[in-house]
Amino acid sequence: MLLNEVLPALIEYWPLVLSAAVVGYLLNNKFWKGLNRYPGHWLAAYTNWWRFFDAWGRKHEWTTLRLHRKYGDVVRLGPNVLSFGDPKAIKVIYGLNKGMTKSDFYPVQQAVAKGRRIQSLFSTTDESYHAKYRRCVNSAFAMSSLVHYEPLVEATMNVFLDRTERLFAETGKSCNFNQWLQFFAFDVIGDLTWSKRLGFVEKNEDVDGIISFLGKFLSYAGPIGQMPFLDLLLEKNPLRLLAQRLGLSKTVFPVTLFAQKNSNERAADIAKIKAYGLPKRMDSKGVDLLSKFAQAAHDHPEFMTDTQILASCTSMIFAGSETTAISLSSVFYFLLKHPRCYKKLMDELDFAVANGIIEDKPNKSVSWSDSQKLPYLDACIQESFRMHPPAGLILERIVPPQGMDILGNFIPGGTIVGCNAWVLHRRPEVFGQDVDSFRPERWIEASLEQLKVMKATMFQFGAGARTCIGKNVSLLEVYKLVPSFLRRFEIYLENPDREWKTHNAWFVRQLEFHTKFRPRNTPS
Template sequence: MLLNEVIPLLVQYWPVVLVSVVVGHLIHNKFWNGLHKHPGHWLAAYTNWWRFWDVWGRKHEWTIIRLHREHGDIVRLGPNVLSFADPRAIKIIYGLNKGMVKSDFYPVQNAVSKGRRLQSLFSTTNEDYHAKYRRCVNNAFAMSSLVNYEPLVTSTLSVFLDKTEQLYASTSKTCNFSQWLQYFAFDVIGDLTWSKRLGFVEENRDVDGIIAFLGKFLSYAGPIGQMPILDLILEKNPIRLFAQRIGLSNTVFPVTLFAQTRSNERAGEIQKIKAYGVPDDQSNPRGVDLLTKFAQAAHDHPEFMTDTQVLASCTSMVFAGSETTAISLSSVFYFLLKHPRVYAKLMHELDSAVADGTIESRANRTVSWSESQRLPYLDAVIQESFRVHPAAGLILERIVPPQGIDVLGTFVPGGTIVGCNAWVLHRRPEVFGHDVDAFRPERWIDASPEQLKLMKATMFQFGAGARTCIGRNISLLEVYKLVPSFLRRFEIELERPDSEWKTHNAWFVRQTEFNTRFRPRKAPPSSI
């Protein structure tokens, strides 16, 4: 009886009902769990559409820096999202055994195979799954494994230097340096993962269009990750995935196909390793690649490390292994070119190191990992580049456990999404000095031991805690080898000295319009 009376009223006054529901929803968002006390853009308190559109604008890193400078250490980015700027919050939000888990932002970046998501170490939100997965592959990414990987990196580096001379230095042609560095990073991933360069450098092209695909995918994942439900309507629509599982759709995720194709080329060898393990007497002068180590993990942990996990591991290398390293390399070279004094000072260090024997005088002028670790100004330049232009441009989201958590005296209710942004943390004056917006490598040399320890603890380019980027050591190996080797081999200049690059925050802040020219560098005097 009551329903018969209510329905006609709802139909008659539906505009009023609709407006009331919307207003009620917005007011609920505004005051959700008391988060209204935290400042931010006024729209952020009412709807996640604000952060969706801001991230879509591709300059979110500057928005969040400005908001924190205006409003302080806690800024509201959405009805249920808080950003923290105080570096002391890192241990609380990302520390071990805090009960914090990744948000639904991360599964948006799952690759798909035959209609099923591939959970990677990076994208999974299941902490138990992550812990088991990491135990299986942790040895492959340990710092001690670098000795195995350096020959593989050196192999690609030598080809890259020779092709740079052939294509650009000897022709005076303009180079799209960011793209060229990404070709290098991709071929390194090929060598590290499959012991095979993939042809990006040799052929000077985007093989299979995979870099273009990654660019589009990350441009999608950044804003869509602010409202993950959109992914279930668009790319990972359950109906669409079901159609792939039963064979009605033959759509294949390009990165998955890319990784699968390369792995299939060694299917017989990998099946033997999974069955019997890597022979103790097997030697490879070029180093043991990651696919071999993933297969060994499948042999050691067959109950967990299935073919799906091996494929997911290879896919993750394609996803994360090239983009972030290329961004970091571009940053180092760009800031050197924009600061001639720093460039000259670094070249003096390199030449002095060759003269006194710290760097071996090789014919191709490459620098080894161990040699690079004895160059303090090189380290300062690289660390400062990481600081000023970290790869990740969004907060690394975590969900507060149901009981809530105290973050530096502020109680945050359970279910709230919290996080820190590297661009904000890396610009804390009390940590890095008053000139945080300036590129000044000397800050890493002049700092007291206590201050240097604080600075290193605040650096967030690889994340923090149990979910720190597992490939960070490989990325560092590439950066510390390529930068000095390239500088010893070539002189670099901007195509237009007054030009500025453009950046595109697609979750990772990649660079465009970084055009350069190279000249072969004359061998320095034998003594300085």
């Protein structure tokens, strides 16, 4: 009876009803659990579409930095999203046993195999699953494992240096340096994961178009991750995944296929390791990550299945190449844009060789242990990490249901909170008033106490239990290649007056970084 009276009214006045519903929805967003007290872009309080479109504009890191500089330490990025700019928030949000979980931003980046999601260490939101997974593979990425990986990185680096000389230094051709460095990073991942280079450097091309796919996928994941329900309508539509499981769709996730193809070539060896474990005598070349993952399956068969092994290999492709290439490009770019720093670093390298501090190898390569003896090199790398961290969005966490205090602010349960490295790395009270300038000396001039604060604020690898597990591998690549490349070649910007372009696809990659090289004659 009531329905018969209400329904005609709804039909007659539907524009008014719809308008009222929309207004009610927007006002509910604005005042959601009292978050209206936090400032930000005015649209952010009403809808996540503002965040989506700003991320789609590929400069979201600068937007977030501007908002924090205008409004202070806590900025509202969405109806239930807060960004924290105070470095002291790192321990609260990302510390151990805080009850925080990852948001739905991360599953958007999950690979798919046969219609099923592959949960990696990075993309899973299940903290229990993550803890079990990390225990299985943690030793493979420990600092102590670097001694086993250095021969693999060294082999690829030597090929990269030789190919740079043949393709660019001897010919005088221009090099798309950011792409060339990503070729190097991908081949390192191939050597580290499967004990074979994948052909990017030898062929000077994007093998199987995987880099192109990765770029497009991350460009999708960044904005879509601001409104994750869109992923359920697009890439991970349940009907689409069901069709793959039933064999009605032959669509294969390219990164998954790429990892499977390279892993299948080692199927017999991996089966032996899973059954009997790694031999006690290690190959002098080093033990690759696929072997370590298989060893983890031997040690933890109840958890580490073939799916987890595949997920681990897939993660190496997703994160291992992109972030390292970005970091390498940053170091070289900032040195080239600051000739004083470039010369000072070269003076340090030449002095170290002349005085026997580092070994003078025929191909000019520098070992990991020797790179640790070069304080100005370390300062330049740390400053590059500070100026251009790979991740350009906040690392999202969900406040537990009971809510929690974050630096004197009671944040209600269910709120998404996080920090952005681009904001943290430009805090004047930590790094000095000249935070927008590249000045490596800040890392040398700082007192021990201040240096400790600076290092605690660095967020390029994340923080807490979810710190990037491949951090040490990435550092190994950076600290070996930068001094080796600089000793071997003189580098020039093709157009010194032009700034590079950046593209925030979640990771802030560089574009149009064109350089030329000349063989370098080391002064006596």
